[in-house]
């Protein structure tokens with residue numbers, strides 16, 4: 652497996668990888684890899700001849716109060732895992748490589764207004780990045796609590812798509828809203844990449860794998876299974892014939908609020924494309940939830956099948 656850190660080398664290596672007509676399959680990640688990420692790599696391996704993964708903790712998608720600095724970074728271990736899964740190329744750029752001369756939202760420079768004329772006249776040694784934004788969808792659910800998050804995601808994913816030119820890109824159902832937004836971006840911008848969404852990989856007790864699970868203490872880790880239990884309850888009720896989205900979400904909320912270590916953020920039954928709340932459930936409706944366990948915010952979701 653080749654490991655590259657620069658845009659130019661990566662672009663060249665990807666073009667070379669595709670030269671004999673091989674499809675390029677791409678798995679973007681922020682590292683701290685687990686079985687969820689590896690399931691995407693395996694899907695890529697099965698559908699593409701040249702597999703590229705990226706590891707980049709993207710500052711643009713973290714809010715100022717979020718965990719950008721303490722987000723787990725385990726590049727050596729990650730690259731061993733990717734190599735053993737047969738990845739051909741790992742792109743692991745530094746922040747400056749992706750956002751040269753850019754003072755991101757983390758920077759006090761970017762948010763500071765020049766106060767004196769000399770400052771206004773001074774040559775800019777920083778600039779705001781160009782953003783790619785999917786309005787509407789990006790402000791709902793996660794976007795309500797994390798303003799700017801999806802703008803950061805769509806910006807970095809479109810940059811990565813332009814660098815790698817993937818034929819197929821693989822995302823996890825775990826981040827359901829992200830997958831919907833990326834698909835919309837690809838449709839709206841006529842990008843030539845096909846998006847494949849892979850099922851959520853879970854621990855034996857149902858907790859969705861997440862790089863953030865390492866923040867949980869043993870009690871919180873135990874309590875966090877409540878998300879899955881609530882989703883399963885909704886699935887069972889829907890299977891038994893319940894069609895009211897309000898009643899289904901009320902049942903899910905009740906289970907999560909009964910867990911003293913959980914602080915519920917939202918639990919909603921929504922339309923899988925518009926992400927808006929629905930009245931009656933339809934096939935493919937999404938049940939989405941987010942809750943805090945201590946300071947750690949976890950998300951999970953379920954696709955409802957109705958027939």
Ligand code: AMP
Pocket residue numbers: 679680681682686687688690691821822823824825826849850851852853859860861862
């Ligand atoms: P991240 O490194 O958290 O940005 O995630 C990179 C990709 O892995 C995203 O497409 C996620 O949706 C996906 N992913 C994260 N956790 C899981 C999981 N438990 N199962 C499946 N895919 C996942």
